[in-house]
Structure formats: C-alpha cells, structure tokens
Amino acid sequence: MTNLRSNRFASCVGFQLAAVLLILSISLSAKAAGVKVIANASVAESSISSGDLKAVFLLDKDSLGGGHVQPVLSKGGATHEAFLKEYIGRSDSALQAFYRSLVFTGKGSMPKALGSDAEVVAYVAKTKGAIGYVSGDASAEGVKSLQVK
Amino acid sequence: MRLTNYKCMAAALLTAFALSPALHAQEFKLGTRSVQVHGFATQAYLRSRVNNYLTMPTAGAGSFGLTDFGVNASSQISDKFRLGGQAYDRNVGALGSWHPTLDWAVADYKAKDWLEFRGGQVKTTLGLFNDTQDLAFLYTWALLPQAVYPVDLRGENIAHIGGDITGRIPVKRLGKFTYTAFGGKQPSDMHGGFVYGITSPPTVPVAKGHITHLDSYGGTSFGGDLRWQTPVKGLLVGSSFLAKDLTTTGINYYWNTKLVQVPSPYAKYTKADHTTGVYAEYTFRNFRFDGEYRRQQRETTTVQSKFSCTTAGVCTYAAPSTSPSSYDYRYGYVAASYRFNKWVEAGAYNSRYIAAAGTNWNLPTNHIYDQTVSAKFDIDRFVDLKVEGHFIDGNGGAKVDRGFYPNDNPGGYGQKTDLLVVRTEFHF
Numbered sequence: 001m002t003n004l005r006s007n008r009f010a011s012c013v014g015f016q017l018a019a020v021l022l023i024l025s026i027s028l029s030a031k032a033a034g035v036k037v038i039a040n041a042s043v044a045e046s047s048i049s050s051g052d053l054k055a056v057f058l059l060d061k062d063s064l065g066g067g068h069v070q071p072v073l074s075k076g077g078a079t080h081e082a083f084l085k086e087y088i089g090r091s092d093s094a095l096q097a098f099y100r101s102l103v104f105t106g107k108g109s110m111p112k113a114l115g116s117d118a119e120v121v122a123y124v125a126k127t128k129g130a131i132g133y134v135s136g137d138a139s140a141e142g143v144k145s146l147q148v149k
Numbered sequence: 150m151r152l153t154n155y156k157c158m159a160a161a162l163l164t165a166f167a168l169s170p171a172l173h174a175q176e177f178k179l180g181t182r183s184v185q186v187h188g189f190a191t192q193a194y195l196r197s198r199v200n201n202y203l204t205m206p207t208a209g210a211g212s213f214g215l216t217d218f219g220v221n222a223s224s225q226i227s228d229k230f231r232l233g234g235q236a237y238d239r240n241v242g243a244l245g246s247w248h249p250t251l252d253w254a255v256a257d258y259k260a261k262d263w264l265e266f267r268g269g270q271v272k273t274t275l276g277l278f279n280d281t282q283d284l285a286f287l288y289t290w291a292l293l294p295q296a297v298y299p300v301d302l303r304g305e306n307i308a309h310i311g312g313d314i315t316g317r318i319p320v321k322r323l324g325k326f327t328y329t330a331f332g333g334k335q336p337s338d339m340h341g342g343f344v345y346g347i348t349s350p351p352t353v354p355v356a357k358g359h360i361t362h363l364d365s366y367g368g369t370s371f372g373g374d375l376r377w378q379t380p381v382k383g384l385l386v387g388s389s390f391l392a393k394d395l396t397t398t399g400i401n402y403y404w405n406t407k408l409v410q411v412p413s414p415y416a417k418y419t420k421a422d423h424t425t426g427v428y429a430e431y432t433f434r435n436f437r438f439d440g441e442y443r444r445q446q447r448e449t450t451t452v453q454s455k456f457s458c459t460t461a462g463v464c465t466y467a468a469p470s471t472s473p474s475s476y477d478y479r480y481g482y483v484a485a486s487y488r489f490n491k492w493v494e495a496g497a498y499n500s501r502y503i504a505a506a507g508t509n510w511n512l513p514t515n516h517i518y519d520q521t522v523s524a525k526f527d528i529d530r531f532v533d534l535k536v537e538g539h540f541i542d543g544n545g546g547a548k549v550d551r552g553f554y555p556n557d558n559p560g561g562y563g564q565k566t567d568l569l570v571v572r573t574e575f576h577f
Contacts, residue, residue, distance in 0.1 A: 055319070060262060060319070060325070062259065063262065068228035093527075097287050100187075100284065100287060100576065104187065104219065104281065104283075104284050105280045105281055106221070106223070106233050106234070106235065106254075106255040106267075107257075109225055110185055110187070
C-alpha cells in the first residue's frame with residue numbers, strides 16, 4: 001500500500017515537473033525567437049512607440065507621421081501570442097472578440113490575418129501603410145523593420 | 150428536457166460545427182474593392198418552472214423558439230471612408246416572426262482619430278453592450294442581464310436613423326477617452342415586445358376592458374456616451390444618456406356592457422423620456438467584472454375620446470380628454486466571470502429591475518430580480534455552447550411588459566421562475 005502511494009506520488013511529481021519544463025521551454029522558445037515589427041516601405045517612420053503600436057492594432061489610430069496605416073495579424077502561433085502579450089495586453093480570444101464587436105456593429109473592419117511569417121511579409125510588402133509582425137529570425141525582405149520604443 | 154429536445158439541440162450544434170470550416174472564408178473582390186462578409190446565427194432552448202417567459206411556452210416541455218441570425222457586408226472604400234450594412238432576422242416566441250430587418254447600414258468617414266462621422270441606420274452606443282447585445286458569442290451569458298438588455302424589447306434602443314460623431318482621445322498618463330454623440334429617429338419595432346404587450350388581446354372579453362390596435366410609434370432620439378479607459382490597467386468606466394420623444398397612435402377597442410367592441414382612437418405623446426446610466430468594467434488576468442446602473446424617467450400624455458354607453462349598448466363620444474402619466478424605472482446588474490482555459494468560461498450575474506421606483510421595491514409585482522449562473526464552452530473558434538440557470542423573483546406585474554406577458558400566462562403569475570437556457574452560437 002505504501003509503495004503504491006509513493007509510486008503515485010512520484011509519478012504525480014514527475015508529471016508536474018514535466019509540465020513545468022514544457023511550459024518553460026515553450027515560453028523560452030517564444031522569447032528566444034523574439035518578435036520583429038515590420039512595415040510597408042510607405043510608412044515614413046523607422047520607429048514606433050509601444051503605445052502607438054497598441055493603438056494601431058486596436059484600431060484607435062490609423063495614421064502615423066501623417067500617412068495611413070493598417071494592422072496585419074498572424075492567425076496564431078508563438079510569435080502571435082508573444083506579440084499580443086508584449087504589446088497589446090490582450091489574449092487572442094479577447095482581441096478577436098473586440099474586432100468582432102466592431103465588425104458586427106458597423107464600427108470597424110476585421111484586420112487582415114495571415115497564416116505564416118512569409119505570408120505576412122509578402123502582404124506587408126505589397127500593401128501601402130501595412131504594419132505587421134513576424135518572428136525575429138524571419139526574413140524581412142521587401143519590408144522595413146520598425147523599432148519599438 | 151425530453152430526448153427529442155436533446156436531439157434538436159445536438160442537431161443545431163452539429164450543424165453549426167459542420168458549417169464553421171466552410172464559412173469562415175469571408176472576403177472577396179468587387180472590382181478593385183475588397184468586401185468582407187461576416188455572419189452569425191444562434192439557437193436556444195428555454196425551459197422554465199411556473200411562468201412562461203419571453204412569449205414562449207417555456208413552462209411546459211420547453212421551447213426552441215429563440216432563433217436569430219445576421220449577415221453583414223462592408224468595404225473600405227478609401228483610407229478614411231467605409232460602407233457597410235447588416236440584415237438581421239429573428240423569431241423569439243411571438244416576437245420577430247421572421248420579419249427581416251435592416252439592422253444597420255452606415256457610411257463612416259474618419260477625419261481624424263479623434264473625429265469620426267457615421268450616418269445611416271446606426272447602432273446606438275448606450276452603456277457597455279447595447280450595440281453588441283445580439284452578439285451572444287461575445288459573452289459568457291446565453292441571455293445578457295435582462296434588466297438592462299431585454300431580449301423582447303431589443304428594438305426600443307438598438308439603433309437610430311441619423312448620425313454619430315465619435316472619436317478617441319488619448320490623454321497620455323490619464324488613459325483614453327472615447328466619446329459618442331448621436332441623434333436621429335428611432336425605428337419602430339412593430340414585432341417587438343412593446344407592441345406585443347399592448348396589443349395582445351385579453352383571453353376573455355370584459356366590460357370596460359379593451360384591446361389595442363397600434364398604428365404607429367416612433368419619434369426622435371438623441372444622446373451620448375463617454376467612456377474612460379483609466380490608467381488602472383483593465384479598468385473602464387463610462388456614462389450614457391438617451392432622450393426620446395415618441396408618439397404612439399392607435400385605437401383602443403373597448404367592450405361595452407353588451408360586450409360589443411367600441412372603437413376609441415388614442416394618441417400617446419412623450420413629454421420627457423430620459424435614460425441616464427453609469428457603468429464599469431474591470432478585467433484582471435482571466436477574471437472579468439462589469440456592472441451597469443440606469444434610471445429611466447418618462448412622462449407621457451395620452452389623448453383619447455371617452456365615451457358613455459347606454460344599457461342597450463348605444464355609445465356616444467365626448468370631446469377628447471388628456472391624461473398625464475409618469476414613470477420612474479431603475480435597473481442594473483453586476484456580473485463576474487472567469488475563463489478557465491481556451492474552451493471553458495463560467496460566471497454569474499445579478500440583474501435587478503424596478504418597475505416603479507416610488508413604490509415598494511419588495512413587491513414581486515414591482516420588481517424582476519434575476520440571479521444567473523452560466524457556463525460557456527467554446528467548441529472551436531466559431532462555435533460555442535452555453536448552459537445557463539436563471540432564478541427569477543417577481544414579474545413586474547401589470548406595470549411593465551418585460552419578459553413576462555399576461556397573455557402568455559393566462560392563469561396569473563407565480564412569484565418565482567426557474568429557467569434553464571441552453572444556447573448554441575455560430576459566427577464567421
């Protein structure tokens with residue numbers, strides 16, 4: 001009986017340890033990859049404040065340095081989650097709910113959402129005023145990187 | 150719930166689940182313009198003990214009588230100009246009756262971040278959820294707090310034909326202010342609870358009793374909303390105001406002593422109808438707390454030709470006379486919810502409605518108190534299922550038609566109503 005209990009305890013502790021390590025590794029990999037904020041060449045600025053970046057993605061702000069800007073989202077993944085956590089302060093479900101509340105009341109449009117870094121880069125490169133984000137090690141050919149202050 | 154009812158709800162859920170992957174591609178080109186199309190649909194099952202609710206026979210085997218859907222299309226015409234519209238249809242017991250309506254249709258011009266103009270039929274910004282109250286998938290609740298967002302009276306404040314001026318003003322360390330000023334004409338909801346309540350015929354003709362035929366109701370409405378995203382992370386507070394000037398015209402058909410109907414035209418004018426409200430919302434990690442309080446003060450004048458009838462049933466009319474009425478309604482709610490993970494959230498709210506603030510609030514004929522607990526299961530990104538229990542005390546009595554209608558409860562009201570709501574929602 002005692003052995004059974006100690007085995008259960010050991011497996012329980014082992015399971016929890018594995019879970020903690022898994023969570024740590026996921027968060028570390030997201031951190032290591034980093035998030036790169038990119039913009040179409042038409043965006044005059046080379047840097048953006050974190051407040052303005054949040055305002056652009058919450059559709060509060062649609063101009064930067066006098067030029068029109070529009071946000072471009074990733075559909076999911078570690079970079080998306082890291083970007084939301086670091087700059088927007090909302091979960092994916094909360095952000096989607098916010099956009100839908102605008103779309104279904106006639107008070108806004110749903111921002112473009114794309115499935116991969118390559119698609120985001122390609123769309124931002126060809127769309128005037130587009131601002132998006134990709135993982136730190138993604139190629140940013142054809143777009144400019146925005147420094148977030 | 151009978152087995153067939155389970156099957157119906159399961160069928161609705163499966164249909165929504167099956168449709169979701171097929172329908173979430175929602176953008177196409179019209180010439181050089183990109184057009185976004187979005188939609189939603191919901192189906193609910195309601196079963197209650199004692200009283201029938203929301204014009205449905207909920208007190209028997211329950212009812213699947215709550216269905217609604219909406220589809221919208223919008224296009225960004227230029228950097229600053231956007232066009233869009235949404236059709237909405239519903240059937241809620243005896244309400245809606247599948248009469249499609251234009252929910253909103255707007256032209257929007259954003260001159261600056263702090264100055265935006267909207268014109269057309271515009272959803273009215275009033276409190277936290279007035280403009281989004283149909284979008285049940287945004288909330289933990291199958292039914293929003295009915296004291297503030299009654300399903301049956303949805304059409305009373307949902308939109309105005311006119312315009313908005315709105316904008317967002319960040320104030321550095323003080324957070325952000327969002328203002329909206331609006332004005333226009335309130336569209337009449339001839340298939341809503343207000344008309345249903347006053348036109349439902351009594352089940353038995355009674356001498357001096359009457360039935361009402363409503364010709365029209367409507368008028369101007371204007372107001373504003375100011376909300377402050379405070380420097381305290383996750384805390385938003387705000388205040389709203391709405392003023393309406395409505396005119397209702399129709400004919401009351403009175404039964405004379407011979408139980409023969411005698412028509413008596415009437416008109417009801419609003420002298421003042423002011424709603425003021427305050428609200429707050431606080432989110433902290435996976436918790437969300439919100440609450441609203443409103444006061445509606447209304448003064449009306451009814452003009453009607455009185456008549457007198459002989460015992461033989463011959464009636465003669467007197468000159469039209471005027472009778473004033475005043476009303477003071479108070480209502481609000483507090484709510485708390487928690488998201489456990491990607492799939493499950495749960496919460497509770499307490500919703501309170503007082504029909505006549507100047508009289509005893511404890512009377513069940515003067516209040517509707519609703520304690521609700523709810524669980525929401527997100528099946529995937531586009532489909533959810535909610536299970537909700539309501540423990541309702543009171544019915545507002547004859548002072549107000551709100552959820553409970555005499556015609557649906559011909560045997561009179563019980564004081565308490567326990568209500569189960571199961572609702573599935575789908576959007577794309």
